[in-house]
Amino acid sequence: MRWAVLDSPIGELSVATDALGVCRVRFGRTDPVADGAPTEPVLRAALDELRGYFAGELTGFTVPLSVRQGSDFERAVWRRMSAIPYGQTETYGAVAAALGDPQAARAVGVACNRNPIPVIVPCHRIVGAGGKLVGFGGGLPRKRHLLELEAGVALRLAWS
Known part of the structure; x- marks a missing residue:
């Protein structure tokens, strides 16, 4: 997994992606977080979409998701x-x-x-x-x- 942190109006959000898509969003900072801007395209896209959502410019997410757990x-x-x-x-x-x-x-x-x-x-x-x-x-x-x-x-x- 690759993690990045987004500073949002509801506090820091840690966002993770794996080979298939976004697999985690957590409230607060989750380590390990890579320094600098993420280079992985889906992680960058997820952060961009979240920024758009919080700016009131995005009403639907399109990033691929990776949900491997749950009943x-x-x-x-x-x-x-x-x-x-x-x-x-x-x-x-x-x-x-x-x-x-x-x-x-x-x-x-x-x-x-x-x-x-x-x-x-x-x-x-x-x-x-x-x-x-x-x-x-x-x-x-x-x-x-x-x-x-x-x-x-x-x-x-x-x-x-």
């Missing part, structure tokens, strides 16, 4: 959360129901917590019943920031 259920949750449109949210219960098990809302929460590529795979778009802001591995202030960023951009795009 079948977790992978299904990650695919489902990737399908939630930019600027929108779904509840844990709605995701569970969409995956065929309306009683699996807590399991959806566990899968969100195990998401290896937060922000790019948008687990922040999953909220509690009634839209309540609950659960996020990066902390609720980061989740709130991401949701507010997307809501503002979506509103601006809708009115332009």
Whole structure:
């Protein structure tokens, strides 16, 4: 894996790629991080896309992903959360129901917590019943920031 750190509005994000694509995003600095600008094209592209996302200029990621871990259920949750449109949210219960098990809302929460590529795979778009802001591995202030960023951009795009 190759790691790089992005200074973002929600703090440092460590981003890793392997031979297939982006495989990790972590909140904070993860060592080992290479000094200088990354030379690996997918890692550079991931950092550029994240910068565009935080600038409100990018509403969908296109970098290739490499997800090699997770149960079948977790992978299904990650695919489902990737399908939630930019600027929108779904509840844990709605995701569970969409995956065929309306009683699996807590399991959806566990899968969100195990998401290896937060922000790019948008687990922040999953909220509690009634839209309540609950659960996020990066902390609720980061989740709130991401949701507010997307809501503002979506509103601006809708009115332009």
